[in-house]
Amino acid sequence: MRDQLREIGMIARALDSISNIEFKELALTKGQYLYLVRICEEPGIIQEKLAELIKVDRTTAARAIQKLETNGLITKQEDPHNKKIKRLVPTERGQELYPIIIREHEHSTDIALTGLSDQEAEQLLRLLKRVRHNIEGDWESVKKGKKRDY
Amino acid sequence: MRDQLREIGMIARALDSISNIEFKELALTKGQYLYLVRICEEPGIIQEKLAELIKVDRTTAARAIQKLETNGLITKQEDPHNKKIKRLVPTERGQELYPIIIREHEHSTDIALTGLSDQEAEQLLRLLKRVRHNIEGDWESVKKGKKRDY
DNA sequence: TTCATTTAGTTGCATTTGCAACAAAAAATG
């Protein structure tokens, strides 16, 4: 039975839950790790793009990012050519957390992929990328108010 | 690179977001569809098991379920042999929503699996089930306060 | 250039989320 999406939901909730509990000792509150890793990997990214990247509501991202700044993990830098956007850059302290977050993530990946051959893990990644690509359009248009017919 | 878990997170957030928006016209608020479908498919299930099934915090489930009852979509029935548990059963109105939720879910699955062959979709499902199985243990133990070493 | 549209960001408000901390029934241990 076509339960792919249910499995994905279960896995995502379980892992997010684990990460949130584990990162509490880094003084990161719910969800913050998501934004911080991406900002470290793509410094200069703006809020709007970051929200699109991780598939979260713009306003939720706005507040999470605001809090990261308040806590001294990132800064918002103004762009010389565009007064509207604010480029997000990790602070030194933010960068220090990056490898810790990645290590946790690697460990979760190890657990998740236990028993899968390299070929299977690669195949899984390929298929997931296609699925993600398939749904991105719907997410963006539904977010903007478009109705899907079915 | 081993981005399987990131892809899963993106897909899950995007689809959950879409579902929440689409089910608003059924007067279902955030997340409620998750619980309602499962109660329809497994009537008599108890709160604790339901939370484990969908991988969500016990107290979050408690309140979502409470609201489903308040809104007349499910009832909590006492068990004749066990005074502690409350068996969750959909009402008629709850059952009416079931096929609507499933239809939406089927459509999302159609979109998500676009371009995948039957073999690929099946392989994806098999792999996801294994991944889910792999992480369930960690989720439950971390939830109960156990620390993972890595 | 002018005006409309899109993009980027913010704030208000109502709701959901989830850790603590608790209670009570049931099950396990001795």
Add this chain to the structure above:
DNA sequence: CATTTTTTGTTGCAAATGCAACTAAATGAA
């Protein structure tokens, strides 16, 4: 049997979440 532990459920907070509604800059169209 008594008593310890686990299971199931709840409530109090504090925080995150997300839809509306709003600004203002940038971009596009006429």
